[in-house]
Amino acid sequence: MLGEGNVAHTAMSGDGTTAEDDPLQTAVWRLRSRACWADAAALLEPEGxxxxxQRASLLVERCLYTEAGWEQAEDALRTAEAAAHSDDERGAAACERGYLAYAATLFQVRDRADEAxxxxxxxxxxxxxGAAGxxxxxxxxxxxxENLTRSPQSARAAYRRAHAGATAHADPLLLSGTWRHLAGLALREGS
Known part of the structure; x- marks a missing residue:
């Protein structure tokens, strides 16, 4: 439950989960769903x-679930940051960078909380x-x-904003995560 921030991002229709999707995205989804992150990332040579x-996101997710592959994720993130041209692209790359730093701190690989x-x-x-990201x-x-600064009030506010955004963009997987984390906070507070 501590590091679920990637599941909702890549597990959505249009990313290889429906019959109408791009065959490459379907192959990436299938490999990812079988925990073959490196193989899925290899299909996505960073052409743009x-x-x-997406390649960086897969490798960051691998770090989260295996606590391995940190250097490959860093390299992929540097490539994504260099390829980003628009504010949305730079913002998404920064979001992945923060998530990787969060995972490294959470698993005590290295304290990167400030970087996150x-x-x-x-x-x-x-x-x-109002953007989807x-x-x-x-x-x-x-x-x-919630997990690094131990600030339930700040966590609750962030999860509520995420919940509202997930509702607005019809993202049921992210909604599942926000409900679960909001419920966990309420449970710890005795509600």
Whole structure:
């Protein structure tokens, strides 16, 4: 439950989960769903900002679930950051950078809490409040508030913003995560 911020981002219709999707995205989804992150990332040679970001996201997710592959994720993130041209692309890359720093801190690989907060702050400055990527950013800010800074009030506010964004953009997987984390906070407070 501590590091679920990536599940909702890539597990949505249009990313290889429906019959109408691009065959490459379907192959990536199938490999990802079998925990073959490196194989899925290998299919996505970073030809453009979107592919570079998706590749980085897969490798960051691998770090979260295996506590391995940190250098490959860093390299992929540098590539995604270099390929980003628009504010949304730079914001999404910063969001991934913050998530990787969060995971490294959470698993005590290296204390990168300040880097995580700074990267997510940078992402917040770049991603417009109503944009689809903002809900995931808010969810990840909630994870940092809940698990690193131990600030349930800040976490609750971030999860509520993420929940509102996920509702507005019809993202049922992110909604599932926000409900679960909001319920966990309420349970710990005795509600």
């Amino acid at each position: 900002p979107k592919a570079a970001l 907060r700074a990267a997510l702050g940078r992402a917040a400055a770049l991603i417009a409040p 903002r809900a995931l950013l808010d969810f990840r800010r909630g994870l940092i508030a």
